[in-house]
Amino acid sequence: MYHSKSILGATADFTTDMLQLSTSPFLKYPKRNTHKICFLIHSLYKQIMLKAMISTDKIKEDLRTRFIGRRLHVYDTVSSTNDVARALALEGAEEGTVIIAETQTRGRGRAGREWFSPRGGLWFSIILKPKIKAREVSRITLTVGVAVTAALNRQFNLNAEVKWPNDVLVNGRKVCGVLTESVTCDETVKMVVVGIGLNANVTLEEFSRSLRESATTLKEELKKEVSLEPLLCEIFYHIESEYVVFLKEGFAQVLSEWKALAAFIGKHVEVTVVGRKFRGVAEDVDEYGSLIVRLSDGSVKRVVAGDVKVRIV
Ligand code: BTN
Numbered sequence: 631m632y633h634s635k636s637i638l639g640a641t642a643d644f645t646t647d648m649l650q651l652s653t654s655p656f657l658k659y660p661k662r663n664t665h666k667i668c669f670l671i672h673s674l675y676k677q678i679m680l681k682a683m684i685s686t687d688k689i690k691e692d693l694r695t696r697f698i699g700r701r702l703h704v705y706d707t708v709s710s711t712n713d714v715a716r717a718l719a720l721e722g723a724e725e726g727t728v729i730i731a732e733t734q735t736r737g738r739g740r741a742g743r744e745w746f747s748p749r750g751g752l753w754f755s756i757i758l759k760p761k762i763k764a765r766e767v768s769r770i771t772l773t774v775g776v777a778v779t780a781a782l783n784r785q786f787n788l789n790a791e792v793k794w795p796n797d798v799l800v801n802g803r804k805v806c807g808v809l810t811e812s813v814t815c816d817e818t819v820k821m822v823v824v825g826i827g828l829n830a831n832v833t834l835e836e837f838s839r840s841l842r843e844s845a846t847t848l849k850e851e852l853k854k855e856v857s858l859e860p861l862l863c864e865i866f867y868h869i870e871s872e873y874v875v876f877l878k879e880g881f882a883q884v885l886s887e888w889k890a891l892a893a894f895i896g897k898h899v900e901v902t903v904v905g906r907k908f909r910g911v912a913e914d915v916d917e918y919g920s921l922i923v924r925l926s927d928g929s930v931k932r933v934v935a936g937d938v939k940v941r942i943v
Contacts, residue, residue: 684730688859697726698756698873699866705729709736712811712825715755719813719821723757728866730754737827739807740796741936746841750831750849752858756869758822760877764814767822768919768935769881770873771796771810774824776887777868778806785864786852791893794912794921795935798828799893803846805829826865831855881917889915894942899923901931902939909943 686702693699701724708714708731715729731753737745747753758770775792782790782798782805791799798806809825829847837845848856876884889895892915899912901923910923910931921933921940933940 683732684858684862689862692860692863694863694867695726695870697724698870699726699728699862701727703727703729705731707731707733707735710734710738710825711753711755712738712809712823715757715823715825716811716813719757719759719823725757725759726870727757728754729757730862738809739827740809741938745807745809745827746837747827748832748836750833750855751847752826752828752830752862752865754862755823755825758824758873760819760822760873762819764812764817764819765918766881767810767812767814767819768795769876769884770822770824771808771935772888772915772919773872773876773881773884774808774810774826774869776884776891777872778808778826778828778865779891780872780887781861781864781868782806782848784868785861786848786856788851790891792888792891793893794915794940795919795938800846800848800851802893804844805846805848805851824869828861828865830858830861885915885917894940898943899940900943901933903933903936912940 683706684704686704689699689702703714703718705714711729711731711734715727718727718729731747733749734745734747734753737747737753739745760770762769772795775796775798779790779792779798782788782800788800790805793799793804796808796810797804806826806828809827810822811825812822813820829845831849832847834842834845834847834850872884894912895914897912898909900907900909901921908925908931910925912921913924913930914922916922916932919935923931923933925931
């Protein structure tokens with residue numbers, strides 16, 4: 631196996647299968663020519679691989695941002711783009727650096743759940759370094775949710791909505807999830823890694839039966855494959871715009887946009903917090919991104935995003 635890059639299990643490489651194909655020609659040629667043949671075969675496979683890969687050049691052509699996506703790392707396979715991003719951030723990577731992978735072997739979602747990451751999806755993480763307090767980190771998740779939803783609606787004329795705390799829905803089914811992880815010191819945020827998993831060119835048949843009921847993909851909704859690079863650029867643009875509004879003007883503006891896109895404010899919901907369930911009406915989301923649920927006895931519960939599941943009933 632030839633590795634052109636390797637970080638935390640990341641490879642942008644040629645697989646063993648492909649190299650096996652290349653063994654037979656070696657038998658027919660004198661030894662002195664094998665390096666030339668090897669080079670030719672490598673170039674050929676590289677072209678094939680690059681065709682399949684998300685193109686950094688195409689992204690750079692379309693990019694309309696000042697800092698998000700200006701530094702890009704595109705991998706074929708990583709364990710989790712959030713882990714790669716975190717390692718790069720700790721090594722000093724700049725704010726706005728994006729790590730994209732065609733597939734993840736250990737993609738994760740909220741509350742340690744597995745995140746299915748086959749080829750065709752957009753699996754990426756963004757390094758941010760906002761000057762905020764630890765208790766404000768959930769605001770970043772909501773900010774990114776608004777941005778991804780706006781990007782999908784703009785690019786494809788969809789009617790995507792946000793679902794608390796970190797989902798983007800199309801026709802009531804989850805098309806995207808956001809996983810925000812942070813490093814803090816004394817209540818101050820040192821850096822945030824925002825991981826975004828968007829089921830783009832994935833067919834529903836690839837999902838497990840249980841996921842198929844609640845998930846959807848862009849390919850499924852639009853009945854065609856989408857170009858990944860322009861979509862990424864649109865998402866980067868919206869994330870940067872919303873993030874700058876949040877930092878410069880405060881969270882109120884972003885929160886009101888979030889509420890305007892929210893799928894279930896005012897609806898009856900069932901909330902599961904660490905295995906315990908209760909029902910009520912999802913009344914609001916507060917300035918720290920907590921869900922306010924009114925119970926049948928009139929009392930109010932404030933639910934903090936964490937190991938929480940919410941479903942409309
Ligand atoms: C969720 O809805 O639970 C959040 C899912 C986040 C998945 C993305 S894919 C890119 C990044 N890397 C990961 O391991 N997870 C996030």
